[in-house]
Amino acid sequence: MKVLWLTSKDPLVNHSSGGGWFSSLCQSLRALNEYEFYFCFPGKRDEESDNTFIFKSRQKNSSKINKEVVKRFEKLLEVICPDVIHVWGTENTFSFALVKAAKKLGYVNKIVVHIQGFCFACAEQYEYGLPFNVIHGVLPRDLYLGNVRSTKKQFEKRGRYEKELLLNVSHVFGRTTWDYAYCKAINPNLNYHYCGELLRDSFYHKEWAYKKCNPRSVFISSASYPLKGLHYCVLAFAEVVKQYPDAKLLVGGISVVKSVGGFKERIKLSRYGLYIKRLIRKYNLTQNIVFLGPLNEKQICSQYLQSNVYLLSSSLENSSNSLGEAMTLGVPTIASYVGGNPDFIRHGENGYLYPFSDFRLLAFYIIKIFEMKEEAERLSVSSRKSSFERYEKEKILCEIIKVYGELAHK
Template sequence: MKVMWMGNIILPAIAEKESLPPVYIVGWLVGLSRRLTQLPDVALTYVFDAPKALTGEVDGYRYYGLVNPTRPTQRCGEAYTRQLEEILRKEQPDVIHLWGTENQHTLAMVDAAEHMGMRERIVISIQGLLSIYAEHYRAYLPEHVCHGRTLKDLVKGNIVRQEAIYRRVGQYEQEALRRVQHVIGRTDWDAACMAELAPQAAYHFNNETLRDEFYTGEWSLDNCEPHSLFCSQAHVPLKGLHLLLQALAIVRKRYPDVKLYVGRKDYGRIPPLARNAYERYIHRLLRENDLYDHVVFTGSLNAQQMKERYLKSQVFVLPSSIENSPNSLGEAMLLGVPCIASDVGGVRCLMTHSVEGLIYPADDPHLLAHDICEMFAHPEKAAQMARAGREHAGKTHDAQKNLEILHQIYTEIAR
């Protein structure tokens, strides 16, 4: 069975072979690709956008990197689509698996497959949904921040313009979903979205397999930093850092030694004149609440560094205004870290409130602060919930079971 993937990133093995910058995100595709290529009846090909044309073979699969000259808000041009058609003609895949809808190349592959008479072979995995996320882009933000007019806002686009980009690309997303016959999801939330956006498509359930590093190791209260929090991503307003900082200001009154570690984007390294309105707002919250000594921006972390940060933190917090099934929450639960998450998207499919962790309304930093203080004050109860969460996550993210289900889905599509 010939399986073709199309994804949003250059996989690390490809990046290393082609002497391209290392990749730290979407690492779960690495383990899944390795497991898939070990199956005797599967031949895998991976297609992705790249800074230069690439082709080759690595780790048991063939790859094609295509230069996509179109802007993110534009539909891919005919030349790009013809390249996809040529790859389809050469590889003749039985299944075309598109990972996510956040990039306009998803619709381009639907176009190419339709031209080649292969549209019925496509399956789209639902990650985030930009057309839905756009509705939440300004969530719980002051209007002056959304309509920022700093130099960076004017050049790169303020929050209102970024929301408009989500809506524009969301139109391509919705068109692609309307034209395929198969989708893969994993939460009640994405199933509800597909009932609206792709009612003609068969919905296949398959949980996510996480990065290999997170299947070993276990959190311990004795080995973590007391009164420490970890938020793994805060690079866009949707991730809710501004709300978490409001909660942190409240927690600090009760726990003066509290420390928050924030992954991925380092707001501290952005010079004042180079900040957009949201970045200025973050610094304003830090300054007015005297939080500079209580927040550490770690920058981008590889999987091992991320794992170490989880294990050293007393509580993991997910303060997003929208998510589907956040892998960061799954990773924390799989390691047995006490977790607090906002009640958005498919979070309740991953974690049961008051049994496996705490879930709070996304727009309520006061309740978030209360939940953090409760976990700090009652660490044994938090650890008990974390152990239950770890058991749940082990079932949700069972790599072998998820691989078997994915293979079944591929087999059904390839018939």
């Protein structure tokens, strides 16, 4: 069976920026020896080696359809003649270009789209809770990469193609009540197939324990843009330190406030980043909020285990792998009540949920877990149990294989 994967990056590489679960899934499927895999993704230059096709294109993050890319996909489909086409994500117009080509050549019924998130939904939430001057303000970095308002408009443009993509396919993989509802709202005739995602290997073999963590520490794995909700986390932590002055908020990923060094470094600061810096200074949190920078798989696993609390503060998530990793390790978890998060957390049983903008309630739950101390291991045990059921490797492989078989015979 010939299977074509369309991805945003090389699925065979365990990228330092994340995606180790993706390469793990790919290797597991290839090991079955029942499939001949082909991979296509955008890159800096045109390349072709073995069964891998890299298209030089800015299409990955563009908000416009490149007709030349559609023609190239047509040629690729004619060469491969795939039995199954697995499109990973609707968020970029590269995916829609392939769907257009497949429809023209009669392959559209061979497509299954793996739902990751929705650009149109991100656009609706992107500016939430931000003041007017932050939404519309521009620093030198924003002239090149875009400010909050222009980024929202890019999401809106890509979202229009995203909706059209879903109207032109028949099969999707999803895994939350939220993505099911949104898929059906766009195209009621879609065949929705439940399919979980694997985690990176490290997270199946470690376990959190209170006695080994750093008390009164909260970890956020990523917060580099407004959807991650760092502005509300700062407000929440201003409440937390009133009771626990030594509390730490540790933020992984690209630092939104980085502006040290020479001129070249300072101009990388976005208007949103400047807003966060000013909030931190306003509430005297410079010693409480620490930006860790990008972390590899080993480092992030270690950071989870050292933390007293894991926090997912996004204004929108579908099925956060970071949330899954934290819960599988058993880290006491708090998440905003948005998107697919309620499918993961049973409030008060294996974690806590709070309304995204309610920073005082968020502070209350952070303090609650701090004060549970060893009793937080009750949350930990329940969290691990629910997560191991969700991320069972063999079950996920069977779900994918079943759908591949159905599509191959269409």
